[in-house]
Amino acid sequence: MQLLDTIIANKCYGIRNLFQITMWQDISKIGKKLVDHGLVESHFGNISVRTQDKMLITRSGMALDEITEDSVVEVELKGTSGLDLIASSEAIVHRAIYKYTSALAIIHVHCQFAVTLSLLSDSDSIVPVDSEGQYFLHEIPIVKGGIGTPELAKNTARALAEHKGAIIYSHGTFATGKMLEEAYVVTTQIEHSCAIKYRFDLARK
Numbered sequence: 001m002q003l004l005d006t007i008i009a010n011k012c013y014g015i016r017n018l019f020q021i022t023m024w025q026d027i028s029k030i031g032k033k034l035v036d037h038g039l040v041e042s043h044f045g046n047i048s049v050r051t052q053d054k055m056l057i058t059r060s061g062m063a064l065d066e067i068t069e070d071s072v073v074e075v076e077l078k079g080t081s082g083l084d085l086i087a088s089s090e091a092i093v094h095r096a097i098y099k100y101t102s103a104l105a106i107i108h109v110h111c112q113f114a115v116t117l118s119l120l121s122d123s124d125s126i127v128p129v130d131s132e133g134q135y136f137l138h139e140i141p142i143v144k145g146g147i148g149t150p151e152l153a154k155n156t157a158r159a160l161a162e163h164k165g166a167i168i169y170s171h172g173t174f175a176t177g178k179m180l181e182e183a184y185v186v187t188t189q190i191e192h193s194c195a196i197k198y199r200f201d202l203a204r205k
């Protein structure tokens, strides 16, 4: 009944719009969870979901723990449009990932241990030392490229075609899934494995 009221209130009808109404609420829920669990500071990340040939993505400058219906924007997957101006500056990376992988949801956050380990690593990937990380992630690729550049978009999409998550060097994680909850679990797994490895390496010195 609450959902029906929401549909009427938004003057939206049809399955596609119904999907989008629930999607911004899912983005909001995951955004708050990311911040509440200390995976990211409010403004350091972005979230998207695929909606057929488009994606719903958080707008530039939005606090992830205060997302409302107005905090997200729907943009084309096939190319940029005027709405890209208000979308996250990292929409270009999300677009490339949807284009070249089977992902339906993406979470990008600047989590601390993942960023730290990418800076410390002298290889192009991080191999978890904890058994869960080894089982679920195998390895975490580190990709390079400037924020919002085609180079970063291409490198990230290429890495995520074969991995659930990747770390952008000196920047943050990108995690994918069929649903946002799945991308959230991948994000937490990457950060957990990086935290364990950082402490393990430190303790052995």
Ligand SMILES: [Zn+2]
Pocket: 044, 045, 090, 108, 109, 110, 171, 172
């Ligand atoms: Zn970022």
